[in-house]
Amino acid sequence: xxxxxxxxxxxxxxxxxxxxxxxxxxxxxxxxxxxxxxxxxxxxxxxxxxxxxxxxxxxxxxxxxxxxxxxxxxxxxxxxxxxxxxxxxxxxxxxxxxxxxxxxxxxxxxxxxxxxxxxxxxxxxxxxxxxxxxxxxxxxxxxxxxxxxxxxxxxxxxxxxxxxxxxxxxxxxxxxxxxxxxxxxxxxxxxxxxxxxxxxxxxxxxxxxxxxxxxxxxxxxxxxxxxxxxxxxxxxxxxxxxxxxxxxxxxxxxxxxxxxxxxxxxxxxxxxxxxxxxxxxxxxxxxxxxxxxxxxxxxxxxxxxxxxxxxxxxxxxxxxxxxxxxxxxxxxxxxxxxxxxxxxxxxxxxxxxxxxxxxxxxxxxxxxxxxxxxxxxxxxxxxxxxxxxxxxxxxxxxxxxxxxxxxxxxxxxxxxxxxxxxxxxxxxxxxxxxxxxxxxxxxxxxxxxxxxxxxxxxxxxxxxxxxxxxxxxxxxxxxxxxxxxxxxxxxxxxxxxxxxxxxxxxxxxxxxxxxxxxxxxxxxxxxxxxxxxxxxxxxxxxxxxxxxxxxxxxxxxxxxxxxxxxxxxxxxxxxxxxxxxxxxxxxxxxxxxxxxxxxxxxxxxxxxxxxxxxxxxxxxxxxxxxxxxxxxxxxxxxxxxxxxxxxxxxxxxxxxxxxxxxxxxx
Amino acid sequence: xxxxxxxxxxxxxxxxxxxxxxxxxxxxxxxxxxxxxxxxxxxxxxxxxxxxxxxxxxxxxxxxxxxxxxxxxxxxxxxxxxxxxxxxxxxxxxxxxxxxxxxxxxxxxxxxxxxxxxxxxxxxxxxxxxxxxxxxxxxxxxxxxxxxxxxxxxxxxxxxxxxxxxxxxxxxxxxxxxxxxxxxxxxxxxxxxxxxxxxxxxxxxxxxxxxxxxxxxxxxxxxxxxxxxxxxxxxxxxxxxxxxxxxxxxxxxxxxxxxxxxxxxxxxxxxxxxxxxxxx
Numbered sequence: 001x002x003x004x005x006x007x008x009x010x011x012x013x014x015x016x017x018x019x020x021x022x023x024x025x026x027x028x029x030x031x032x033x034x035x036x037x038x039x040x041x042x043x044x045x046x047x048x049x050x051x052x053x054x055x056x057x058x059x060x061x062x063x064x065x066x067x068x069x070x071x072x073x074x075x076x077x078x079x080x081x082x083x084x085x086x087x088x089x090x091x092x093x094x095x096x097x098x099x100x101x102x103x104x105x106x107x108x109x110x111x112x113x114x115x116x117x118x119x120x121x122x123x124x125x126x127x128x129x130x131x132x133x134x135x136x137x138x139x140x141x142x143x144x145x146x147x148x149x150x151x152x153x154x155x156x157x158x159x160x161x162x163x164x165x166x167x168x169x170x171x172x173x174x175x176x177x178x179x180x181x182x183x184x185x186x187x188x189x190x191x192x193x194x195x196x197x198x199x200x201x202x203x204x205x206x207x208x209x210x211x212x213x214x215x216x217x218x219x220x221x222x223x224x225x226x227x228x229x230x231x232x233x234x235x236x237x238x239x240x241x242x243x244x245x246x247x248x249x250x251x252x253x254x255x256x257x258x259x260x261x262x263x264x265x266x267x268x269x270x271x272x273x274x275x276x277x278x279x280x281x282x283x284x285x286x287x288x289x290x291x292x293x294x295x296x297x298x299x300x301x302x303x304x305x306x307x308x309x310x311x312x313x314x315x316x317x318x319x320x321x322x323x324x325x326x327x328x329x330x331x332x333x334x335x336x337x338x339x340x341x342x343x344x345x346x347x348x349x350x351x352x353x354x355x356x357x358x359x360x361x362x363x364x365x366x367x368x369x370x371x372x373x374x375x376x377x378x379x380x381x382x383x384x385x386x387x388x389x390x391x392x393x394x395x396x397x398x399x400x401x402x403x404x405x406x407x408x409x410x411x412x413x414x415x416x417x418x419x420x421x422x423x424x425x426x427x428x429x430x431x432x433x434x435x436x437x438x439x440x441x442x443x444x445x446x447x448x449x450x451x452x453x454x455x456x457x458x459x460x461x462x463x464x465x466x467x468x469x470x471x472x473x474x475x476x477x478x479x480x481x482x483x484x485x486x487x488x489x490x491x492x493x494x495x496x497x498x499x500x501x502x503x504x505x506x507x508x509x510x511x512x513x514x515x516x517x518x519x520x521x522x523x524x525x526x527x528x529x530x531x532x533x534x535x536x537x538x539x540x541x542x543x544x545x546x547x548x549x550x551x552x553x554x555x556x557x558x559x560x561x562x563x564x565x566x567x568x569x570x571x572x573x574x575x576x577x578x579x580x581x582x583x584x585x586x587x588x589x590x591x592x593x594x595x596x597x598x599x600x601x602x603x604x605x606x607x608x609x610x611x612x613x614x615x616x617x618x619x620x621x622x623x624x625x626x627x628x629x630x631x632x633x634x635x636x637x638x639x640x641x642x643x644x645x646x647x648x649x650x651x652x653x654x655x656x657x658x659x660x661x662x663x664x665x666x
Numbered sequence: 667x668x669x670x671x672x673x674x675x676x677x678x679x680x681x682x683x684x685x686x687x688x689x690x691x692x693x694x695x696x697x698x699x700x701x702x703x704x705x706x707x708x709x710x711x712x713x714x715x716x717x718x719x720x721x722x723x724x725x726x727x728x729x730x731x732x733x734x735x736x737x738x739x740x741x742x743x744x745x746x747x748x749x750x751x752x753x754x755x756x757x758x759x760x761x762x763x764x765x766x767x768x769x770x771x772x773x774x775x776x777x778x779x780x781x782x783x784x785x786x787x788x789x790x791x792x793x794x795x796x797x798x799x800x801x802x803x804x805x806x807x808x809x810x811x812x813x814x815x816x817x818x819x820x821x822x823x824x825x826x827x828x829x830x831x832x833x834x835x836x837x838x839x840x841x842x843x844x845x846x847x848x849x850x851x852x853x854x855x856x857x858x859x860x861x862x863x864x865x866x867x868x869x870x871x872x873x874x875x876x877x878x879x880x881x882x883x884x885x886x887x888x889x890x891x892x893x894x895x896x897x898x899x900x901x902x903x904x905x906x907x908x909x910x911x912x913x914x915x916x917x918x919x920x921x922x923x924x925x926x927x928x929x930x931x932x933x934x935x936x937x938x939x940x941x942x943x944x945x946x
């Protein structure tokens with residue numbers, strides 16, 4: 001494996017030298033390889049998006065690199081390039097946040113609202129290593145803000161409803177902006193009952209209620225310097241998880257940051273920004289709504305993170321350099337208390353996350369070189385120190401039952417390297433990239449103690465001695481763009497050595513009543529993942545647009561056995577008509593029968609499906625105010641289906657009619 | 667001025683309090699962490715019984731005692747003591763397993779040993795403790811009733827093995843169980859006759875901790891108990907993965923590797939016929 005890596009690096013270095021000899025100064029704007037997804041009431045997206053008040057999850061799902069694991073109607077877990085939370089980095093404006101649920105019921109995207117955000121930058125593989133060590137890539141969610149513009153006061157109100165699940169959405173926002181000051185605040189509320197799957201089948205425990213409040217404000221200290229403070233409060237209550245044996249009574253996040261920005265710091269340093277941040281998450285699982293459980297239990301979890309980053313952007317001839325020094329300190333603690341049927345018996349208590357402290361310090365360097373008006377290259381490299389310590393003696397002693405020699409701390413150095421070549425010639429665009437990255441085990445993988453996975457029915461035990469997971473990746477894309485057509489074929493390949501996955505140990509006795517056994521996190525020699533997709537767009541007429549997308553994935557381990565949660569061949573096609581302030585769109589999406597699935601992980605074959613969605617919108621101007629009305633129907637034919645990433649095959653929503661109303665006061 | 671005076675006073679207070687500290691062992695600090703169970707007496711001596719919690723209980727009891735001369739109020743430092751607890755039942759009487767009584771190391775007047783009460787007192791049946799001791803060649807005796815209430819959880823088990831021997835098996839450690847790898851120790855004794863309960867040698871105590879309230883699951887990496895050459899007790903490792911009620915299923919294996927009592931826990935056998943209990 002190392003040989004391949006070294007050869008790859010050598011080839012890349014040589015190719016860069018070749019390119020460097022051309023010495024052309026004629027640079028153009030470097031095309032970003034990253035995918036940018038616009039979210040919510042972003043001015044650019046508001047007109048086009050058929051369902052502007054959709055959840056963040058629905059927005060992210062639109063990317064062909066992202067899949068969402070669904071355990072219910074709420075808090076879907078994003079997978080990037082087929083990799084879930086532990087192999088990806090999800091940040092809000094560069095801030096690290098970690099969910100507080102041992103069962104991944106609270107991916108950090110669940111603590112946000114579309115009203116908080118303007119866009120998501122999706123970086124595949126090592127392109128996404130800026131905010132921390134990753135394998136699959138990163139999603140950086142950008143806060144929405146007015147910016148230093150003379151726009152004065154504006155306000156807006158949104159409301160929406162959905163027939164299926166009776167979701168009620170209400171939101172309001174207020175903003176003020178001038179040259180040296182801006183302030184945004186918004187509130188959003190969602191409340192949903194159980195949804196119905198196709199065929200009018202009610203999916204019990206799929207209700208949720210969510211409140212979100214956020215504020216952001218910037219202040220100019222001088223022409224080039226500014227500070228910005230940001231705050232988000234998010235709380236969800238009574239969240240049902242139909243795919244899991246428990247629900248959530250409270251999921252709360254408080255997220256705050258303070259940023260100092262300096263533009264044109266010097267002739268070469270175009271931009272320098274430093275941010276300090278904190279966030280605290282409380283998560284309480286709840287089984288009180290379930291009439292029959294083997295045993296009643298409480299499972300609260302807490303995750304607090306403190307961090308900072310300092311980033312400079314340097315422009316030097318045809319180089320665009322950036323350096324990012326970042327650090328975070330996270331404290332993850334989760335408990336489990338089980339209440340015996342006999343009230344005279346003592347409660348059964350354990351620490352499922354033994355107060356694990358993680359300290360990460362990393363430096364990331366990036367150089368984007370515009371060689372000429374056709375070629376550009378990007379190099380990135382990072383080095384981080386990842387330090388874990390078990391702060392709870394109780395927790396440490398618990399784990400020492402499994403690992404008697406275990407000490408309370410573990411240190412790992414994480415490196416990453418990547419390079420990318422981009423050729424833009426005529427109407428064609430080619431990219432080719434390679435990368436190497438490492439990651440440390442997650443808190444659950446390293447220190448989890450009897451974490452029940454309801455998919456395969458196993459209790460999971462972490463292993464603190466796990467080695468780093470290492471990934472060598474290659475990616476390539478070919479794109480074509482002219483007035484009428486655009487088409488892109490892209491693919492990425494990940495060869496992950498020491499791939500971390502739970503393997504059954506039948507000598508161990510499962511703790512959870514009815515569990516199939518115990519799995520301990522182990523490392524496969526390697527695993528291979530491929531993600532590829534084709535997207536095509538065609539403008540039939542000035543008002544008509546057709547789009548199509550095809551996604552194909554592959555995931556196998558070193559014994560050629562399927563990895564879990566690998567997407568079957570999936571497709572999506574849509575036809576849209578837009579004229580002035582009116583638009584209508586019809587969309588077909590589906591997947592073929594799942595051929596590659598992992599029975600070991602509890603998966604069975606997911607049947608093929610196809611669903612049809614339809615939406616229409618009209619924007620009206622009433623005096624100075626703008627009002628937009630969006631109507632739509634999802635899954636028009638009320639198809640009963642579930643996708644490969646629906647936990648325990650819970651069926652997806654059946655026919656749903658929605659209406660989104662937005663009212664803006666300028 | 668007042669301030670300075672206050673400071674001076676404070677300093678004085680600190681220094682004087684420090685100077686009263688002393689590392690010398692006095693009869694009082696020999697009793698650190700011990701609580702008195704009761705005082706027994708005869709014409710010449712007072713005998714004070716101590717334990718960690720000031721009580722006796724069915725099962726294993728670590729007991730400390732010291733003898734005070736009534737005439738000069740001095741504690742005896744050179745006694746040789748034999749003890750014999752006796753259960754006075756309605757129709758018969760019997761003793762129980764005991765250790766030797768020896769001077770507690772590092773102390774002058776404190777003697778230590780253990781008694782395993784295999785049964786608790788009840789309304790009509792009670793325990794009494796007899797001490798036979800000699801001081802400077804003179805022999806004395808003393809008998810007094812003691813209170814041995816039943817334990818809430820099973821700390822001792824009495825059974826007849828397949829070899830027709832009557833065994834007594836008592837839990838010694840963990841006395842304060844933790845969610846951790848606990849050092850476990852038990853005493854294994856056999857009933858030779860009503861008054862003699864010697865230690866059983868070269869056996870093995872197999873353990874299987876289970877939580878009946880939570881699907882009867884077990885814990886990993888337990889180490890069966892084998893006899894220590896030094897204290898003759900049986901030692902092993904007991905892993906408890908959470909707090910709560912644990913049933914420690916036992917199998918007693920003789921020196922030939924034959925199980926004399928107890929069954930392995932399986933899907934059909936929920937518990938062994940011999941077990942000990944812990945709750946924390």
